[in-house]
Amino acid sequence: MKRTLLAMTLALVAFPLAAQDGDTLVARINGEEFTNRRVDELWNRLSSDMQERYYRNGGGKYGFLQNHIAKYLLVQEAIKSGYAAKIGAPAELDAAEESLLFDRYVKDVIAAPLITEEEMRKVYQERGSEFLAPEQGWVRVIRLLKKDSTATAREEISKAMVEIYSARTVLAQTYSAEHLPAALASKFAEIARRISDDPSAEAGGDLGWVALHTLDPKIADAVRTMKPGSISGILETNDAFRMILVHEHRPAGVESYESAKTAIRGYLMSRDPQKFMNAVSKRSSELRASGKVEIFKENLR
Secondary structure, three states, X not given: OHHHHHHHHXXXXXXXXXXXXXXXXXXXXXXXXXXXXXXXXXXXXXXHXXXXXXXXXXXXXXXXXXXXXXXXXXXXXXXXXXXXXXXXXXXXXOHHHHHHHHHHHHHHHHOHHHOOHHHHHHHHHHOHHXXXXXXXXXXXXXXXXXOOOHHHHHXXXXXXXXXXXXXXXXXXXXXXXXXXXXXXXXXXXXXXXXHOOXXXXXXXXXXXXXXXXXXXXXXXXHHHHOOOOEEOOOEEOOOXXXXXXXXXXXXXXXXXXXXXXXXXXXXXXXXOHHHHHHXXXXXXXXXXHHOOEEEOHHHOO
């Protein structure tokens, strides 16, 4: 009996230690802390093949950490310089958003001085058919999945509709016609954050610009016919009930040269990748030399 109690006691003591191990600091990049847990989340996003490559000739997880630090320094610069805010990146970035910001920053800022305007325009003119833009809408959504109870989902979305349309009546008495759409969007976003089960809920239901052909036909048809700033009624699809707010609608057409620049740079970079990798490495090294990067290799598990 005593032996059993001793084993249980040791297990209870060991558990918090194991749990705390994930919070062990392994790096600090200009004050931003990276724990084992944070590094593991990034590491686990890699494919098994990529992990194996790191183990074979990339220094294993420590090599991965070094590589991520090089990228993260550029992410920090993108945020500090105001570039992230300029392109509408979220204030709080998850791993996927950090990766997207890094890619955009490299193309728009690091690579830009290495590519001439003449090269860019030549690609745009010669490959114009590749810059056809699909019909798009800037949309917000509130979604309630039917899951196990269609009635419950319908009831919840109906309550949301009543709340939104009641708010619109009140807001119309407070705001001018010019400012009413923004006030309605704010109310819509508030309700989306509170009840929507769509992944966009945290962003107030904001899907950004989406190609209409990627949406359910019922939603796409609604976007096409709704005026900018208007809110739909309840839209039922096979899996859910939705309400949408349409900020703007763009018909299909040719993407402008200005909006195509990032994609064009990406294409030109792919033709001479080493040239641009060297530029990225050089800038990252400069940021590391002028900043403060600490690595606690002994803590990396």
